[in-house]
Amino acid sequence: MEKLIGEFSFGLFFWQLFIFVGLLIFLAKFAWKPILNAVDERENSIKDALKAAEDARNEMAQLQSDNDRILKEARAEREALLKEAKATSNNLIAEAKAQAQEQAEKILAQAQEEIAAEKRNAIGDLKKQIAGISIDIAETLLQEELKDQDKQLEMIAKRVESAEIQ
Amino acid sequence: MFTLRSSKQLILTLLCATLSFQSFAKETKDAHDSDGADLKSEIKAYIQHHLQDSYDFNLLSYTDETTHKKVHVGLPLPVILWDNGLQVFSSSKLHHGESVAHVGDNYYKLYHGKIYKTNAAGEISYDDHHHPTNVKPLDFSITKSVVSILFTALLMILLFQSLARSYAKNGLIAQGIGRFFEPIVIYIRDEIAIPNIGEKHYRKYMSFLLTLFFFVWFLNILGLTPLGINVTGNIAVTFCLATLTFLITNLTAKKDYWMHIFWMPGVPKLMRVVLAPIELLGVFIKPFSLMIRLYANISAGHIVLMSLISLIFIFKNWLGSSLSFMLAFAISMIEILVALLQAYIFTMLSALYFGMAAEEHDHEHH
Numbered sequence: 001m002e003k004l005i006g007e008f009s010f011g012l013f014f015w016q017l018f019i020f021v022g023l024l025i026f027l028a029k030f031a032w033k034p035i036l037n038a039v040d041e042r043e044n045s046i047k048d049a050l051k052a053a054e055d056a057r058n059e060m061a062q063l064q065s066d067n068d069r070i071l072k073e074a075r076a077e078r079e080a081l082l083k084e085a086k087a088t089s090n091n092l093i094a095e096a097k098a099q100a101q102e103q104a105e106k107i108l109a110q111a112q113e114e115i116a117a118e119k120r121n122a123i124g125d126l127k128k129q130i131a132g133i134s135i136d137i138a139e140t141l142l143q144e145e146l147k148d149q150d151k152q153l154e155m156i157a158k159r160v161e162s163a164e165i166q
Numbered sequence: 167m168f169t170l171r172s173s174k175q176l177i178l179t180l181l182c183a184t185l186s187f188q189s190f191a192k193e194t195k196d197a198h199d200s201d202g203a204d205l206k207s208e209i210k211a212y213i214q215h216h217l218q219d220s221y222d223f224n225l226l227s228y229t230d231e232t233t234h235k236k237v238h239v240g241l242p243l244p245v246i247l248w249d250n251g252l253q254v255f256s257s258s259k260l261h262h263g264e265s266v267a268h269v270g271d272n273y274y275k276l277y278h279g280k281i282y283k284t285n286a287a288g289e290i291s292y293d294d295h296h297h298p299t300n301v302k303p304l305d306f307s308i309t310k311s312v313v314s315i316l317f318t319a320l321l322m323i324l325l326f327q328s329l330a331r332s333y334a335k336n337g338l339i340a341q342g343i344g345r346f347f348e349p350i351v352i353y354i355r356d357e358i359a360i361p362n363i364g365e366k367h368y369r370k371y372m373s374f375l376l377t378l379f380f381f382v383w384f385l386n387i388l389g390l391t392p393l394g395i396n397v398t399g400n401i402a403v404t405f406c407l408a409t410l411t412f413l414i415t416n417l418t419a420k421k422d423y424w425m426h427i428f429w430m431p432g433v434p435k436l437m438r439v440v441l442a443p444i445e446l447l448g449v450f451i452k453p454f455s456l457m458i459r460l461y462a463n464i465s466a467g468h469i470v471l472m473s474l475i476s477l478i479f480i481f482k483n484w485l486g487s488s489l490s491f492m493l494a495f496a497i498s499m500i501e502i503l504v505a506l507l508q509a510y511i512f513t514m515l516s517a518l519y520f521g522m523a524a525e526e527h528d529h530e531h532h
Contacts, residue, residue, distance in 0.1 A: 004401050004461075007218070007400070007401050007402075008401050008402050008405065009219060009305065009309075009400075009402045010304070010305065010402070011246075011304075011305040011306045011307055011309070011312075012219055012309060012311055012312065012400060012402040012403065013402040013403075013405060013406050014306060015306070015308070015312040015315065016311075016312075016315055016402060016403045016406040016407075017406045017409075017410075019312075019315050019316060019319050020315075020319075020377070020381065020406065020407070020410070021410075022319070023319040023322060023323070023377060023381070024373060024374060024377045026323060027322065027323065027326055027327075027373065027376070027377050028373035028377070030323075030327050030330060031323070031326035031327050031329065031330045032326070032351075032372060032373045032376050032377070033373075034330035034331075034333060034334070035326065035329055035330050035333065035348070035351060036351075036355065036369075036372060038330070038333035038334075038338050039348070039351070039352060039355075041338060042338040042339075045338070
């Protein structure tokens, strides 16, 4: 310890303190501050750039998945539309068919009914005519009868025989 | 980088060996045939001399064969004394303690590395313990260490200012020699400052930590060159650095820091009273250990290295001498590591102490 104190030189201590503090102040202002700032700035810019790249990549992925999703949706929609259209057209056709069938049936039924009515009318007419003829015949017969009984009877028999109802 | 420096160190070691050889070889001729103890004590004195600061930048000394006079090769440096007014003169006037410097009306003599005021004859009187009793004037000389410190400071200004400038010029990318130091700056920030001090407060200590680290590291490395510089192995320098750490720690300390020293939370009241003086002592012991650690490590390294080199001249045969050369070489390698390690430890521990001072505790834990 005594040796250490003996070795201690106040002059050197003074100069060391003076130069070191001067150096410290100078370097702090003109070297360390700009160096540390520059390093910080650089690190921040690297960090920012990395983050931006990451964001861009995420965004790209997002866009890609969005695209895929939209494409898928579009495809599904198209398919659905097609299916619907097909179903609609099938329905339409079936409906039309059914309607046509119904119509046809209706027309047919009406025609048959009309035919039947015509037939009935025709038969009625015929019956009327036959009745007229019958009356005529009866008239004639009656007139003949009035003349000759035998002949009258004969006549009636003949007439009835010939006027067969068709 | 490392291999480059290693090969450089090899050359430096070789150079160191040859330089030392010159001086020793000449001196051994003087004392030739006298016993080896003389050489050993001379080596011891030489190492002692090297470890101390000196008033001139001495590169080598030898004894001239014809005149039998010591010849010193180096640069004289200014001596600045405060002795009833400022006394400035060249260190060449001191003649390495061989004669008295006559400056104005005063006489000064260099004795064991220190300047004493003497009479015209240069007499030095001693007390009972063989300590000089002459007046030691207040000494602000630009010594070898001061020159080395100035050189390091200028080197750091040059290096780091150019690094700082290169960012602005080159779009936030370091260029030139600063590029090598940038990762170290970032290392100190990320591995020393932030883990020890915390994200919140580290910034205000960064300037000191960075300056401290590079200053100590550069001076440690400079000490391994054959220029014979020993700055970080000087107690005044390590005292100054430790004092700054001490001051910054205690001046920036928060309430919690003092609380933990004087009134330790979470322990019984009686223990708090016992702990307070111990903790208070710790406040001084921490920077003191910093001071001694750096001083001792660097001084020891220099002593070991120089002793190993000196062994070459004690053995004076090819086997022993080459062996000590190999050893000196290996130790040089280790010393390069120690130079970095000691700078790291000093910075790391300073950061740790700053961390204690800046810490804000969450008292719910206690």
